[in-house]
Every structure is written in structure tokens, then in C-alpha cells.
Amino acid sequence: MKTHLIALATAAAAMVAAPVAANAAGNRSAAPVDGEQALRGGSNIIIALLAIAAVVAGIILIADDEPTSP
Incomplete structure (x- = not known):
């Protein structure tokens, strides 16, 4: 079951x-910016990492193997 969980988490992260x-990978050059717009450049990577962490955490919580009753 652990290998299934790891494979599922890896597939979700890849997607x-x-x-x-x-x-x-695009070869687009950025337009010059000034002021507070210059601070917003790296937020896409942070959002992507948070999304990956949320997907993996959700998979781990859903795939919990412990029984709820003794």
C-alpha cells in the first residue's frame, strides 16, 4: 500500500x-517594472509549491491505513 501511495503522490506532483x-522554459523577456510590481515576480513558484504540498497532504490524509475502531 505504501508504494501505491508514493506512486500516487508522485503522479500528482508531476501533474x-x-x-x-x-x-x-519559455524564452520571453520581462518588461521593465517599477515600484511594488517588482515584488510580485516569484509568487508563482510559491503558489505552485503550496499546491503540491496541499495535494500530497490530502493524499496522505485520505490514504490513512489505521482503523478508526479497535
């Missing part, structure tokens, strides 16, 4: 990471 990696 979340694929669009982020494809977006990062």
Missing part, C-alpha cells in the same frame, strides 16, 4: 509541476 516547468 502540478508540468505546467509550471513548461511556463518557465
